[in-house]
Amino acid sequence: MGLASYRKSISETKRASILAAARENFLTGGYSRAAMADIARDADVSTATLYKHFASKDALFAAIVADAYTATENSLFTDIDGKSARQVLRDVGDAYATQQFDGRMNELLRVVIAEVPTAPHLARHVYENGVLARYEQLISVLDALVKRGDLKPHDTAESARHLAGMVKEFVVWPALFAPRFEKPADLSAKIGACIDAYLKIYGA
Amino acid sequence: MGLASYRKSISETKRASILAAARENFLTGGYSRAAMADIARDADVSTATLYKHFASKDALFAAIVADAYTATENSLFTDIDGKSARQVLRDVGDAYATQQFDGRMNELLRVVIAEVPTAPHLARHVYENGVLARYEQLISVLDALVKRGDLKPHDTAESARHLAGMVKEFVVWPALFAPRFEKPADLSAKIGACIDAYLKIYGA
Amino acid sequence: MGLASYRKSISETKRASILAAARENFLTGGYSRAAMADIARDADVSTATLYKHFASKDALFAAIVADAYTATENSLFTDIDGKSARQVLRDVGDAYATQQFDGRMNELLRVVIAEVPTAPHLARHVYENGVLARYEQLISVLDALVKRGDLKPHDTAESARHLAGMVKEFVVWPALFAPRFEKPADLSAKIGACIDAYLKIYGA
Amino acid sequence: MGLASYRKSISETKRASILAAARENFLTGGYSRAAMADIARDADVSTATLYKHFASKDALFAAIVADAYTATENSLFTDIDGKSARQVLRDVGDAYATQQFDGRMNELLRVVIAEVPTAPHLARHVYENGVLARYEQLISVLDALVKRGDLKPHDTAESARHLAGMVKEFVVWPALFAPRFEKPADLSAKIGACIDAYLKIYGA
DNA sequence: CATGAATGAGTATTCATTCAT
DNA sequence: AATGAATGAATACTCATTCAT
Numbered sequence: 001m002g003l004a005s006y007r008k009s010i011s012e013t014k015r016a017s018i019l020a021a022a023r024e025n026f027l028t029g030g031y032s033r034a035a036m037a038d039i040a041r042d043a044d045v046s047t048a049t050l051y052k053h054f055a056s057k058d059a060l061f062a063a064i065v066a067d068a069y070t071a072t073e074n075s076l077f078t079d080i081d082g083k084s085a086r087q088v089l090r091d092v093g094d095a096y097a098t099q100q101f102d103g104r105m106n107e108l109l110r111v112v113i114a115e116v117p118t119a120p121h122l123a124r125h126v127y128e129n130g131v132l133a134r135y136e137q138l139i140s141v142l143d144a145l146v147k148r149g150d151l152k153p154h155d156t157a158e159s160a161r162h163l164a165g166m167v168k169e170f171v172v173w174p175a176l177f178a179p180r181f182e183k184p185a186d187l188s189a190k191i192g193a194c195i196d197a198y199l200k201i202y203g204a
Numbered sequence: 205m206g207l208a209s210y211r212k213s214i215s216e217t218k219r220a221s222i223l224a225a226a227r228e229n230f231l232t233g234g235y236s237r238a239a240m241a242d243i244a245r246d247a248d249v250s251t252a253t254l255y256k257h258f259a260s261k262d263a264l265f266a267a268i269v270a271d272a273y274t275a276t277e278n279s280l281f282t283d284i285d286g287k288s289a290r291q292v293l294r295d296v297g298d299a300y301a302t303q304q305f306d307g308r309m310n311e312l313l314r315v316v317i318a319e320v321p322t323a324p325h326l327a328r329h330v331y332e333n334g335v336l337a338r339y340e341q342l343i344s345v346l347d348a349l350v351k352r353g354d355l356k357p358h359d360t361a362e363s364a365r366h367l368a369g370m371v372k373e374f375v376v377w378p379a380l381f382a383p384r385f386e387k388p389a390d391l392s393a394k395i396g397a398c399i400d401a402y403l404k405i406y407g408a
Numbered sequence: 409m410g411l412a413s414y415r416k417s418i419s420e421t422k423r424a425s426i427l428a429a430a431r432e433n434f435l436t437g438g439y440s441r442a443a444m445a446d447i448a449r450d451a452d453v454s455t456a457t458l459y460k461h462f463a464s465k466d467a468l469f470a471a472i473v474a475d476a477y478t479a480t481e482n483s484l485f486t487d488i489d490g491k492s493a494r495q496v497l498r499d500v501g502d503a504y505a506t507q508q509f510d511g512r513m514n515e516l517l518r519v520v521i522a523e524v525p526t527a528p529h530l531a532r533h534v535y536e537n538g539v540l541a542r543y544e545q546l547i548s549v550l551d552a553l554v555k556r557g558d559l560k561p562h563d564t565a566e567s568a569r570h571l572a573g574m575v576k577e578f579v580v581w582p583a584l585f586a587p588r589f590e591k592p593a594d595l596s597a598k599i600g601a602c603i604d605a606y607l608k609i610y611g612a
Numbered sequence: 613m614g615l616a617s618y619r620k621s622i623s624e625t626k627r628a629s630i631l632a633a634a635r636e637n638f639l640t641g642g643y644s645r646a647a648m649a650d651i652a653r654d655a656d657v658s659t660a661t662l663y664k665h666f667a668s669k670d671a672l673f674a675a676i677v678a679d680a681y682t683a684t685e686n687s688l689f690t691d692i693d694g695k696s697a698r699q700v701l702r703d704v705g706d707a708y709a710t711q712q713f714d715g716r717m718n719e720l721l722r723v724v725i726a727e728v729p730t731a732p733h734l735a736r737h738v739y740e741n742g743v744l745a746r747y748e749q750l751i752s753v754l755d756a757l758v759k760r761g762d763l764k765p766h767d768t769a770e771s772a773r774h775l776a777g778m779v780k781e782f783v784v785w786p787a788l789f790a791p792r793f794e795k796p797a798d799l800s801a802k803i804g805a806c807i808d809a810y811l812k813i814y815g816a
Numbered sequence: 817c818a819t820g821a822a823t824g825a826g827t828a829t830t831c832a833t834t835c836a837t
Numbered sequence: 838a839a840t841g842a843a844t845g846a847a848t849a850c851t852c853a854t855t856c857a858t
Contacts, residue, residue, distance in 0.1 A: 006837070010842080011842075030322070033322065035827065047830095047845080048831080049842075051830080113318065114314070114319075116382070117234050118237065131377075162401050165373030165398075169366070170365070177317070201405060249818085252855080252856085261852095419838095437729050444831075521725055522723075523726075525640060525645070528791045567809075573777040574778060575777070576780075587732045609809050657823090658823045660850090668850080669850090
C-alpha cells in the first residue's frame with residue numbers, strides 16, 4: 001500500500017523480467033554472444049536499469065545459475081510407500097529428466113561448461129549444488145530401499161554413480177551436443193532399461 | 205620440383221605450427237577468448253599467412269576438431285586373444301581414459317559443447333566421428349566377447365551405452381567442470397568397478 | 409511560522425551537508441570523477457533532493473567555489489601597530505599559507521584550473537575574488553607601511569606581485585603537483601626569506 | 613627503399629598525426645573531455661589504429677607530456693659572453709616565456725595539474741623534467757654570472773626560486789586561469805622588472 | 817608468397833538528470 | 838517536499854578480417 005512496497009513490487013517485476021530475458025539470451029547463444037544491450041531491450045528496461053539490478057554481466061549470469069539450482073532443491077525426493085523399487089527409481093529418473101529438459105537445465109549446463117575457463121567458481125557451484133546435491137537425494141532413496149529390503153545391502157554411493165551415469169547417457173549427454181535437443185519419445189523406456197540393469201545387480 | 209616440394213614442406217610446417225598454436229589457445233580459453241592475432245603470434249606467422257591457411261576462425265577451429273578425431277580412429281580396438289573379458293574391457297576403458305586425459309579430449313569437448321549454439325555442425329561431427337565411432341568400436345569388441353562365449357547374448361548396442369555411461373561418469377563428467385582436471389590416481393580402479401558391474405549383468 | 413522556520417532550518421542543514429559532501433568529492437577527485445550519486449549518498453539525501461538545491465553539477469561546483477572565496481574576504485588584513493614591517497609581512501604570509509593549506513584552497517585551485525576549458529567564468533571568478541582581492545589586501549598593507557616610513561615609496565602594486573610570486577613558489581606551486589601535499593615544516597622560514605628579499609629591495 | 617622502411621615511415625607519419633590530434637584535443641578540452649574516437653577522427657585513423665600505437669588513453673597522454681618535456685631540454689642555456697648580466701637573464705626569461713606561450717606549455721600544465729588526483733606520476737614527471745630541470749639550467753647560468761663577478765656570491769639555488777617565482781607570476785599564473793591567454797604585449801618589460809628587482813639584491 | 821598495418825563494427829559500463837509516487 | 842528508480846547518450850577498448858607493398 002505504501003510507497004515503499006509499491007516501489008518494491010515494481011522493482012521485483014523488473015528484476016524478474018531481466019532475469020527471464022537474460023536467461024533466454026544466455027541459454028540460446030551462450031555467455032559471450034549474449035549482449036547486455038540485447039538483454040535490456042528484451043526485458044524492456046534501459047541498460048542503466050539493468051546495471052542497477054546486476055552489477056555486471058558476470059553477476060547477472062551467476063544470479064541465473066543460482067536461481068536455477070535453488071529451484072532443484074529436494075526435487076528428487078519421492079515417497080516410497082506402496083511403490084515397488086522399480087517404480088520408485090523410475091519416478092526419480094522421470095523427475096530428473098523433466099528437470100533437465102523442461103527446466104532447460106541441459107542448456108544451462110552447456111553454458112556453464114563453456115565458461116569453465118573464465119568462471120570456474122560457477123562450474124563448482126553447479127557441481128556442488130546441482131550434481132552432488134542430487135546425488136545425495138538419490139543415495140537417500142537407495143538407502144531407504146535397502147532398509148525396506150528391496151535392494152541388497154551395498155555401497156549405495158558408488159552404485160548411485162553407476163546408475164546416474166547410465167541415465168545421463170540418455171538424458172544429458174545427447175542434449176549437450178545439439179542446439180535444441182527435445183526430450184525423445186522413448187526416453188522413459190530408456191531410463192527404465194537403465195534401472196532394470198541396475199536392479200539386476202542390486203535387486204534383492 | 206625440388207623447389208616446389210621445399211615450399212610445400214615449409215607450408216606444411218607452418219600449417220602444423222598454426223594448428224598447434226590454435227589448439228593451445230582454443231583449449232585453454234575457449235573459442236571466444238582465443239584471438240587470431242595471438243594464435244598467429246604463437247605460431248610465428250603473420251595474421252595474413254594465418255588466413256592463407258585457414259579462411260576464418262571458424263574454419264580453423266573446425267580443422268582442429270577434425271584433426272583431433274581422425275587421430276582417434278580405431279583407437280579402441282583391441283586384441284581379445286588370450287585375455288579374459290574383464291581384461292579386454294579394462295584395456296578398452298584405459299585406452300579411452302588415456303585419450304580423454306592425455307589427448308586433452310575433455311578440454312576439446314568442453315569447447316565444442318560451448319560452441320553448439322553457433323557451430324552445431326561441429327558438435328554433430330564430434331558426436332558422429334567421436335562418440336558414435338567409438339561406440340561402434342566398443343560394440344565390435346562386445347560382439348566378439350559374446351561370440352567367444354564370455355558374455356551372454358544380448359543387445360550389445362544398448363549395453364554399450366550403459367557401460368559407456370558409467371565410465372564417462374568418472375572419465376569425462378568431472379573433467380568438464382574443472383579447468384585443469386587431472387587424471388585421478390584411482391581412475392583405473394573406478395573403471396574396473398564399472399566393468400565389474402557390467403559383467404554382473406551381462407557376464408556369461 | 410514555527411513550522412516554516414523549522415522547515416527552513418532543515419533545508420539549510422541539508423544544503424550545508426550537500427555542500428560539504430560535494431566539496432570533499434570535488435577536491436579529492438576533481439570535477440569529472442565526482443559523481444552526483446556519490447555526493448548525494450555522502451550527504452545523506454536523495455539525488456532528487458540534491459537537484460532541488462542545486463540545478464546542475466555545474467551549479468553545485470560554482471556554489472562551492474563561491475563559498476570558498478567569500479570566506480577569504482578581508483582575511484589578509486592585519487594590524488600594523490607596534491609591529492615591524494618584517495613582522496607585519498610575515499603575519500600576512502602566514503595567514504595566506506594557512507588559508508591555502510588548512511582551508512584546502514590549493515586543492516580547490518587545482519580543480520578550478522582543471523575546469524578552465526569548460527567553466528572559464530569560474531576561473532575568472534576565482535581570479536577576481538581570490539587572487540586579485542587578496543592582492544588588494546596586500547597592497548593596502550604595503551601602502552600603510554610606506555606611509556609609516558618602513559618602506560621606500562614605490563609602485564606597491566607591481567612590488568606586491570613580486571612578493572606574491574616568490575611566496576607562491578613555496579606555498580602554491582608544489583601543492584598543485586602532488587595529490588596530498590602537506591604544509592612543509594620549514595614553510596614559515598621560506599616565506600621569511602622571501603620577505604627578507606623583498607625588504608632588501610624596498611625597505612627604507 | 614625496402615618494404616620495412618616504407619612501412620616505418622608510414623607508421624611514423626600516423627604516429628605523428630595521432631600525437632598532434634591528441635595534443636590538440638587534450639590541450640583544449642582537458643583529459644576527460646578528450647574522446648579517443650574524436651582524436652582518431654582528427655588524426656584520420658581508426659580507433660583500432662590509435663590503439664595499436666598507444667595502448668590506452670593514459671599512455672597516449674603520457675606520450676604527449678613526455679614529448680613536450682624532452683623538447684625543452686637545455687633550452688634555457690645561453691651564452692653569457694659579451695652580454696651584461698641583465699641581458700643574459702632577460703634572454704633566459706624571454707626563452708622561458710616563449711616556451712610557455714608558443715609551445716603551449718601553460719595549457720599542458722593545466723591539464724597535467726587537472727590530472728594530479730588520477731595520474732600523480734605524470735605530474736611528478738613534469739615537475740622533475742620540466743620544473744626542476746629548468747631550475748638547474750637557471751642555476752648554472754647564475755653560477756656562471758657569479759663566477760664572472762657580475763653577481764655577488766650567494767645561495768644561487770634559493771635565489772633562483774625567488775627569481776622564478778616572480779617571473780611565473782606574469783608568465784604562468786594568469787595563463788592557468790584563462791582558456792586562451794595570449795602572451796601580453798608588455799610581458800618582456802614585466803620580466804625585465806623582475807630581473808631588475810633580482811639584481812638590486814644580488815647584483816655586484 | 818609473406819607481411820603487418822589498418823579497419824569498423826561491436827561490447828560492457830558509467831553518469832547527469834528526470835519523474836511517478 | 839522527498840524519494841529512488843529509470844533513462845539514454847556517451848566512452849574506452851577489442852577483434853576478425855583485408856590489403857597495399
